Amino acid sequence: xxxxxxxxxxxxxxxxxxxxxxxxxxxxxxxxxxxxxxxxxxxxxxxxxxxxxxxxxxxxxxxxxxxxxxxxxxxxxxxxxxxxxxxxxxxxxxxxxxxxxxxxxxxxxxxxxxxxxxxxxxxxxxxxxxxxxxxxxxxxxxxxxxxxxxxxxxxxxxxxxxxxxxxxxxxxxxxxxxxxxxxxxxxxxxxxxxxxxxxxxxxxxxxxxxxxxxxxxxxxxxxxxxxxxxxxxxxxxxxxxxxxxxxxxxxxxxxxxxxxxxxxxxxxxxxxxxxxxxxxxxxxxxxxxxxxxxxxxxxxxxxxxxxxxxx
Numbered sequence: 001x002x003x004x005x006x007x008x009x010x011x012x013x014x015x016x017x018x019x020x021x022x023x024x025x026x027x028x029x030x031x032x033x034x035x036x037x038x039x040x041x042x043x044x045x046x047x048x049x050x051x052x053x054x055x056x057x058x059x060x061x062x063x064x065x066x067x068x069x070x071x072x073x074x075x076x077x078x079x080x081x082x083x084x085x086x087x088x089x090x091x092x093x094x095x096x097x098x099x100x101x102x103x104x105x106x107x108x109x110x111x112x113x114x115x116x117x118x119x120x121x122x123x124x125x126x127x128x129x130x131x132x133x134x135x136x137x138x139x140x141x142x143x144x145x146x147x148x149x150x151x152x153x154x155x156x157x158x159x160x161x162x163x164x165x166x167x168x169x170x171x172x173x174x175x176x177x178x179x180x181x182x183x184x185x186x187x188x189x190x191x192x193x194x195x196x197x198x199x200x201x202x203x204x205x206x207x208x209x210x211x212x213x214x215x216x217x218x219x220x221x222x223x224x225x226x227x228x229x230x231x232x233x234x235x236x237x238x239x240x241x242x243x244x245x246x247x248x249x250x251x252x253x254x255x256x257x258x259x260x261x262x263x264x265x266x267x268x269x270x271x272x273x274x275x276x277x278x279x280x281x282x283x284x285x286x287x288x289x290x291x292x293x294x295x296x297x298x299x300x301x302x303x304x305x306x307x308x309x310x311x
Contacts, residue, residue, distance in 0.1 A: 003029035003030070003031070003037050003038070003039075004036075004037045004052075004054050004284065005037040005052045005054070005093075005094055005096060006029075007027075007039070007052075007093065007094065009024065009027070011093070011094065012024060012027055012039075012041070012050070015050075015091065015093050015098070016041075016043065016100075018084045018085055018086075018091060019082060019083075019084050019085065019100060020045075020085060021043045021045045021046065021048065021082065021100070022043040022044030022045030022046070023043060023044045024041070024042075024043055025042045025043055025044060026040075026041075026042040027039050027040060027041045027042065027050070028040050030049075035054065035055070035209060035210075036051050036052060036053050036054050036055075036056075036209060037051070037052040037054060038050065038051050038052075040103065041100070041103075046102075046103075047103040048082065048100050048101065048102060048103050049079065049100070049101050049102075049103050049206075050093075050098060050099075050100050051098065051099050051100075051101070051209075052093055052094070052096050052097075052098045053096060053097045053098065053099075053209070054096070054284075056097070056209060057097075058090065058097045060138070061090055061097055061099070062089070062090065062136075063136045063137075063138050063211070064208045064209050064211055065081045065089040065090065065099060066134075066136055067134060067136065067185060067208050067211050068080060068081055068101065068208050069081055069089075070133075070134050071127060071205070074130060074133075075126070076123055076126055076127045076205070077104070077123060077202055077203060077204040077205060078204055078205050078206065078208070079101040079102045079103070079104050079204055079206050080101065080102050081099055081100070081101045081102075082099075082100040082101060082102065104196050104203050104204035104206065105196070105198055105203050106196035106197045106198040106201075106203040106204070107196055107197065108192050108193035108194070108195065108196065108197075109192050109195075109197055110192065112192060112227050112239060113200070113239070114238050114239050114241075114242035115200040115242070116197055116200055116202070116227075117227050117228060117239040117240075117242045117243040118242040118243060118245070118246040119197075119200065119201065119202040119246070120190075120195055120202060120223065120227060120243060121223075121242065121243035121244060121245070121246035121247035122246040122247065122249065122250060123202055123205060124187075124190065124205075124219070124220065124223060124247055124250075125246065125247035125248070125249065125250025125251045126250045126251075127187070127205075128184060128186075128216045128219065128220075128247075128250070128251050129250050129251040131184025131185045131186070131216060132184050134184070134185045136185065136213075137213055138211070138212045138213055139212060139213060139214075140188065140212040140213070140214040141212065142188070142210070142271050142275070143214070144170075144173055144174060144178075146271075147170055147173070147270060147271065147274055148170060150274040150275075150277075150278055151166050151167070151170060151274065153278070153282075154274075154277055154278065154281060157277075157281045158277070162277075162298070165298070165301075165302070166270075166274075169266065169270050169301065169305075170270075172263070172266070173263070173266070173267050173270065176260065176263045176267070177260070178214075178215050178218065178260070178263075178264070178267070179215070180256065181215040181216070181217050181218075181254075181256055181257055181260055182215065182216050182217070182254060182257065183213060183214065183215055183216065184213065184216050185211060185212070185213055186211065186212060186213070186214050186215075186216060186218065186219035187205065187208060187210070187211055187219055187222075187223075188210040188211055188212055188214065188218075188219060188222060189207060189209075189210040189211075189222065190205065190219065190222060190223040190226070191226045191227075192226055192227060193207075194206050194207045215260075215264070216251070216257075217253070217257045217260060217261065217264045218264050218267060218268060220244075220247060220264070221261070221264040221265045221267065221268035222268040222271075222272075223243070224240060224243060224244075224265065224268075225265060225268050225269055225272070225297070225300050227239060227243060228240040228243060229300055232299060232303075233296070233298075233299030233300040233301075233302065233303040234303050234307070235303070235307075235309060240309075244311070253311055257311065258310070258311045261309065261310070261311035262304065262308035262309060265304045265309065266301060266304045266305060269297050269300040269301035269304060270297075270301055272297045273294055273297035273298050273300075273301055276291075276292050276293065276294035276296075276297060277294045279291050279292070279294075280294055
């Protein structure tokens with residue numbers, strides 16, 4: 001959610017004229033995140049988030065917006081997209097796809113507690129329990145093939161230890177049976193800044209623009225690797241148990257998932273280590289950007305390799 005595309009008040013006013021959201025009062029760029037351009041927008045009728053999509057193509061975007069609407073309409077807290085006067089969720093702004101969504105109350109958490117982890121686990125479990133009811137299909141663009149291509153792209157920018165660890169982990173993941181696990185639509189990026197809380201109450205899950213169809217367990221692993229880790233990359237058992245217990249109440253884990261859990265934790269850590277390495281070594285220009293430290297996910301991966309966890 002960095003700002004790559006700057007807009008003027010006049011341009012935004014013209015864009016908003018296609019919606020029934022009142023008149024513009026204020027807007028400001030959002031610095032958190034790294035993928036799209038986002039603005040907070042305040043009008044006479046309420047508060048919204050404007051997203052300008054920097055990489056995703058027009059034809060890809062209905063999948064994500066439909067997921068958000070589906071979840072919001074089925075008691076999973078998420079931001080509902082706003083339809084324009086023609087009933088469409090998607091429009092162009094500065095020759096790029098753009099969407100307006102509800103701005104939910106609350107904010108992300110930097111240091112989650114067990115109660116917040118439990119709330120998140122319950123919501124994620126509820127989402128996955130009805131994942132089969134969503135008809136959209138999109139393969140994971142950050143799967144094993146992407147990992148292999150990313151390692152090749154990084155090449156000599158990596159030191160010898162990084163190259164060895166990545167090659168070894170890629171070989172391990174290529175032998176896993178992820179496709180045999182229960183599948184469905186997943187968030188795929190449920191980090192602390194993508195869930196909003198008012199104190200200990202979850203008000204919404206946001207930023208579904210990495211959503212795809214993949215193993216549901218992988219989505220749990222992505223979430224655990226952010227919400228339940230300490231600064232050294234180790235798992236905090238209290239937060240870990242709180243999240244998984246509440247998830248399990250909504251969707252029990254299968255025997256195959258229990259066996260695959262250590263591999264999924266490692267797969268999730270590998271994916272985000274690689275994406276942060278790419279952001280570091282091949283940054284995109286933007287007015288406001290925020291590049292996150294790749295070492296955090298290297299430490300998480302190394303910890304999981306030495307400490308396989310039961311589910």
